[in-house]
Amino acid sequence: MIKQPPYLKKGDKIAIVCPAKKLPKSIDSAISILENWGLEVIIGESVYASHHQFAGTDELRTHDIQHFLDDETIKAIICGRGGYGTIRIIDELDFTKFKQNPKWFIGFSDVTILLSHIIAQTQIQCLHAQMPYTFDESTPEALASLKKVIFGERQTYHYSSEFNNQPGVGTGVLIGGNLTLLVMMQGSVSEMDFDDKILFLEDVGEQEYSIDRMLRMLKRAGKLKNLRGLIIGAFNEIAEEKISFGQTAEQVIWDIVKDYDYPVCFHFPTGHIDNNLCMVLGAEVELKVEKNDVQFKYL
Known part of the structure; x- marks a missing residue:
C-alpha cells in the first residue's frame, strides 16, 4: 500500500529547492501565491545558487534537499524548476527520515527522477x-488542482480529445511522468513497478523517432x-x-x-503545458475513456 502524506493546513511550512538547473528568473510571484494559500515559504540555498547551468554544485543541491527531507517542521517540498541535473544527486539522498515522517514532494519534468525514486523506494x-x-x-485550473490536492480536496478531471482514444474503464495505482526520465530509470533502484498500474506519460522537445524508440524500449x-x-x-x-x-x-x-x-x-492535460494538472503518483484512480471523452477521478 502506498502511503499518503498528511494534507497541509494553513500555517504549514513548504520548502522550495532546485535539484537541477538554476532559475533564470525571479519566482517572487509564485512565492506570493503559496503565501496567499496560507503557507509559510522557506527558500532553500539552491534556489538562488548558480554553478554553470546548475542551481549550485551537486553537493550544495544534495545538502539542500537532504536538509528539508529530514526537517520534520517542513510539511511539503516543491521543486523550483526541472531542466537537467537530478540524476547527478539522486543516489546521495537518504530518505530514512522522510519515510518516518512523510511529506508531499512536488515537481515534474526532470523531477520525475525524484518522483519515481520516492514511489519505488519509499512507497x-x-x-x-x-x-x-x-x-x-x-x-488557474492547474494551480487550483495543486492547491486542492495538498489541502485534501478530492478531484475529478474531464476533457475531450481530438485524437481517437481506445475506450474502456481501468482502475489502479497511478504512476508516470516524463517519458525520457522514466526510460532513464529502467534497471535502477529508482524504477517504478508498472504492473497493474495506470501509467501517464508526457514529454517535450523530443522528435518522433525518439518517442518511438523510447516507447518500443518500454514495450x-x-x-x-x-x-x-x-x-x-x-x-x-x-x-x-x-x-x-x-x-x-500520437500516431507513433x-x-x-x-x-x-x-x-x-x-x-490529457498534463506535461510541459500551461494547463499541467496535478497528478498524484501512488493514488488509486479510475480512468473512464470513450472515443473522444475522458473522465479521471481519485478514488
Missing part, C-alpha cells in the same frame, strides 16, 4: 504538478503489457526533422500500444 505518494518556475504561465522490456490504463499527456515542441518520420507523436504512440486491451487516452 509514499508524491505530486507531478506545476513548479514555481511555471506558475506565471499556469492556468520490449514488458512495461506496457500489464497496465490497467495508459494516459498520454502533452508531447509538444517537437522539432521538425530534415526527413519526415511519417507519423505524428498508438501504433505501439493499439494491440493492448486497456483504455488509452490522448491529449
Whole structure:
C-alpha cells in the first residue's frame, strides 16, 4: 500500500529547492501565491545558487534537499524548476527520515527522477504538478488542482480529445511522468513497478523517432503489457526533422500500444503545458475513456 502524506493546513511550512538547473528568473510571484494559500515559504540555498547551468554544485543541491527531507517542521517540498541535473544527486539522498515522517514532494519534468525514486523506494505518494518556475504561465485550473490536492480536496478531471482514444474503464495505482526520465530509470533502484498500474506519460522537445524508440524500449522490456490504463499527456515542441518520420507523436504512440486491451487516452492535460494538472503518483484512480471523452477521478 502506498502511503499518503498528511494534507497541509494553513500555517504549514513548504520548502522550495532546485535539484537541477538554476532559475533564470525571479519566482517572487509564485512565492506570493503559496503565501496567499496560507503557507509559510522557506527558500532553500539552491534556489538562488548558480554553478554553470546548475542551481549550485551537486553537493550544495544534495545538502539542500537532504536538509528539508529530514526537517520534520517542513510539511511539503516543491521543486523550483526541472531542466537537467537530478540524476547527478539522486543516489546521495537518504530518505530514512522522510519515510518516518512523510511529506508531499512536488515537481515534474526532470523531477520525475525524484518522483519515481520516492514511489519505488519509499512507497509514499508524491505530486507531478506545476513548479514555481511555471506558475506565471499556469492556468488557474492547474494551480487550483495543486492547491486542492495538498489541502485534501478530492478531484475529478474531464476533457475531450481530438485524437481517437481506445475506450474502456481501468482502475489502479497511478504512476508516470516524463517519458525520457522514466526510460532513464529502467534497471535502477529508482524504477517504478508498472504492473497493474495506470501509467501517464508526457514529454517535450523530443522528435518522433525518439518517442518511438523510447516507447518500443518500454514495450520490449514488458512495461506496457500489464497496465490497467495508459494516459498520454502533452508531447509538444517537437522539432521538425530534415526527413519526415511519417507519423505524428500520437500516431507513433498508438501504433505501439493499439494491440493492448486497456483504455488509452490522448491529449490529457498534463506535461510541459500551461494547463499541467496535478497528478498524484501512488493514488488509486479510475480512468473512464470513450472515443473522444475522458473522465479521471481519485478514488
